Amino acid sequence: MKINLRKKKLTTGKYSLYIDYYKGKIIDDSGKSKNNREFEYLREYLYISPKTPSEKRENEETLLRAEQILSIRRAEYAQGKYGIKDRSKNKFLFLTYYEKLKEERYESKGNYDNWDAAQNHIEDYCKKKQITFEDIDEEFVLGFKKFLNKNSRTKSNTLLSQNSKYTYYNKFKAALRQAFEDGYTSRNFATCVKGFTQGETTREHLTQEELQEMAKAKCKHVILKSAFMFSCLTGLRWSDINKLIWSEVRDEENETRLVFQQKKTAGQEYQYISNQARKILGKRRKENDRVFQGLKYGAHFNAEILRWCMRAGITKHITFHSARHTHAVLLLENGADIYTVSKVLGHKEIRTTQVYAKIVDKKKKEAAYLLPELEMDYEF
Secondary structure, rough: OOEEEEEEOOOOOOOEEEEEEEEEEEEEOOOEEEEEEEOOOOOOOEEOOOOOOHHHHHHHHHHHHHHHHHHHHHHHHHHHOOOOOOOOOOOHHHHHHHHHHHHHOOOOOOHHHHHHHHHHHHHHHHOOOOEEHHOOOHHHHHHHHHHHHHHHOOOOOEEEHHHHHHHHHHHHHHHHHHHOOOOOOOOHHHHHHOOOOOOOOOOOOOHHHHHHHHHHHOOHHHHHHHHHHHHHHOOOOOHHHOOHHHHHHHEOOOOEEEEEEEOEEEEEEEEEOOOOHHHHHHOOOOOEEOHHHHHHHOHHHHHHHHHHHHHHOEEEEEEEEHHHHHHHHHHHHHHOOHHHHHHHHOOOOOOHHHHHHHOOHHHHHHHHHHOOOOOOOOOO
């Protein structure tokens, strides 16, 4: 590979400096040969025709910086080509590097939260030690897996669930994999220890009959009952229901739709709701008023949901999030296709929605009786 410093003329009267990585020839899909090049723009600029001593001096300094970067890039290539280890990266702190990777995912709310949660357990494992990449080996990686399995605790001081261990260890491995690609380690330690298997998630939900009993039963907090039933009818998360304001509720002739931004994914959503769901909302108020005023999240409201369930004769462990599961299952049971359900729930990937398809057994029962009976002698 050839690595050279190049310049590009701009309309501003300056040259833009960039590094040209020439990797030889390749054959494209049409069978033609073309150059395989990559470019790294340095954001360093030269005056095309420097007129003052100051501009000439600035050109000299800029060119010197660019040539220094070029030397570094050529050295990095040589290290990779000949297996030379960059020992300066050995001394870099692993947790500082992990923090950098986490912050790069800030715009992806759900992913960022998982990286952040995993970081808490990695810090607990390291016990405030200044762990550098020089300290990382197979024993360190295996130790973290054992730590998640036996020592890590949730905020309520319980052992981690199988899926939590699976998620946190995967973030840990992703950081190790990236560190190898970035040259901080000479070995990809992400591959040296087998990860956790993902567990089946229990998604408790209410049947149509149970939901009807909940609708008839008394709940101590009217706002809680309204919000829960609204979630069952729309599939909205607690976080989105809690922040919903009247300007996001669009009454259009004989139908209503919600136009809001999901708190978890930051995705813009447009969702039609049923007339019954709209009735739950009641009369419109000021555009910036919250629709569900006084809704709270905490142990008291969670306990009231369980007491409400008991009054309805339901012994399942139902949480507010179970309302979202209930909506998904009822849609599938009543004929909605999985793609539509995925869009209603605001899932980015359909595989997230496919979990609900396993719960739905009504169609399986119907399928069992689709085949005609055979005439046969049952005494084989």
